[in-house]
Amino acid sequence: MRDRTDVHSRALRSVPPPLRADCALFLDIDGTLAELAPSPDAVRIDHAVAAALPRISERLGGALALITGRSITGADRLFLDLILPIAGQHGCERRDANGTLHLHAPAKATLTKLRKLFSDLAARHPGLVLEDKGATLALHYRQAPELASHVHRTLRSGTAEAGATGYELQPGKRLLEIRPDGRDKGTAISDFMREPPFAGRLPVFVGDDRGDEHGFVVVKRMRGWPVKVGPGPTAAHYRLPDIAAVRQWLLGLLPAAVAAAPPESDAQS
Numbered sequence: 001m002r003d004r005t006d007v008h009s010r011a012l013r014s015v016p017p018p019l020r021a022d023c024a025l026f027l028d029i030d031g032t033l034a035e036l037a038p039s040p041d042a043v044r045i046d047h048a049v050a051a052a053l054p055r056i057s058e059r060l061g062g063a064l065a066l067i068t069g070r071s072i073t074g075a076d077r078l079f080l081d082l083i084l085p086i087a088g089q090h091g092c093e094r095r096d097a098n099g100t101l102h103l104h105a106p107a108k109a110t111l112t113k114l115r116k117l118f119s120d121l122a123a124r125h126p127g128l129v130l131e132d133k134g135a136t137l138a139l140h141y142r143q144a145p146e147l148a149s150h151v152h153r154t155l156r157s158g159t160a161e162a163g164a165t166g167y168e169l170q171p172g173k174r175l176l177e178i179r180p181d182g183r184d185k186g187t188a189i190s191d192f193m194r195e196p197p198f199a200g201r202l203p204v205f206v207g208d209d210r211g212d213e214h215g216f217v218v219v220k221r222m223r224g225w226p227v228k229v230g231p232g233p234t235a236a237h238y239r240l241p242d243i244a245a246v247r248q249w250l251l252g253l254l255p256a257a258v259a260a261a262p263p264e265s266d267a268q269s
Contacts, residue, residue: 015245016204016227016238019253023225024063024198025056026189026215028207029075032229032246036173038143039129040070045078049247052254054082059253062097062197067185069177069211071133072101087188090170090179090211092135094188096195106135106167106180113162114178121154131175138177151176172209186214193222206246 019025030036030043033050037043057064065085068075072088072095087094094102118137122130127144128151130137139155141147155176159169170177170184189205192198203224205215216226216235226236229246240246 014238015240016225016249019056019060019204019250020202021059021061021253022201023060023204024065024193024201025060026065026067026192026203026205026219028185028205028209028212028215028229029066029068029070029078031173031208032206032243034078035243036142039140040074040131043078046243046247049250050079050082052251053079053084056250056253057084060197060201063201065097065192065198067091067188067205067207067212067215069133069136069138069172074133085192087185087192089133089136089183090177090185091183091188091191092180094191096192097197102191104135104180104183110162110164110167111135111137114159114164114167117155117158117162118178121151121158136177136179138172138175140175142174145174148174170211172211177211184214185212186218189215189218206240 027033034043034045053064065087066075067087069090070088072086072093075086075088076083085095085097092104096102114137115132118130118139122128122139125144125147127141127147129140129143131140139151141151156169159167159178166181167178168181170179189203193203203219203222204227205219206227206229207215208229213235219226220235220237225238227238227240228234228236229240230242240249
């Protein structure tokens with residue numbers, strides 16, 4: 001039994017194989033391509049990764065998509081002029097490779113009740129940050145970690161009292177989010193994998209948080225490579241220790257001279 005446990009632990013810690021040209025690559029943003037920050041607006045994308053993403057996408061035949069809890073609009077602001085296929089708000093909205101937007105609208109009356117619940121709690125505690133993404137809501141307590149149990153308790157009871165059927169609370173890294181039931185990062189990846197240029201490729205998903213576990217399960221079911229960033233229990237087969245390791249692994253797909261090239265803004269400064 002002990003030997004089996006050790007082998008299993010080593011498997012979870014193993015670095016993923018180098019990316020191949022026949023992969024379909026799906027990337028989380030916060031905690032995977034960018035360090036977490038006190039508030040969502042303070043997050044900045046790793047410059048080397050941002051500059052490399054268009055080149056990586058080209059090497060993969062365009063089969064690269066972002067899978068994030070952020071809204072698509074909010075995610076696009078992080079990447080300036082780079083427009084990629086993306087699933088936002090845990091799959092509640094999705095922009096496919098052709099630029100077509102697919103929306104999964106929530107129940108408006110229920111969402112209105114939930115928005116008031118979240119905003120009232122945030123107003124009572126200055127350390128809490130409400131992120132209203134449209135179809136989903138997130139309450140961040142990174143600046144007030146002592147309120148964690150209070151946030152979870154209040155939102156769970158308040159959600160039940162609001163009769164929010166069809167919605168699910170999703171814990172994250174010092175946040176609690178609510179999203180429509182039936183949509184998650186796994187369903188978003190499944191949607192992409194039915195469409196060109198992703199269909200028929202080996203799915204690879206890199207993420208760091210509990211919300212990414214849905215994606216890991218789906219990718220594993222497709223015999224792909226689920227990759228967990230950082231510590232913690234996971235369904236993923238592979239693990240990278242931090243964002244720096246993610247960057248190094250991603251750049252391994254590019255020729256050395258291209259991977260080493262600085263972003264244009266850095267080269268001009």
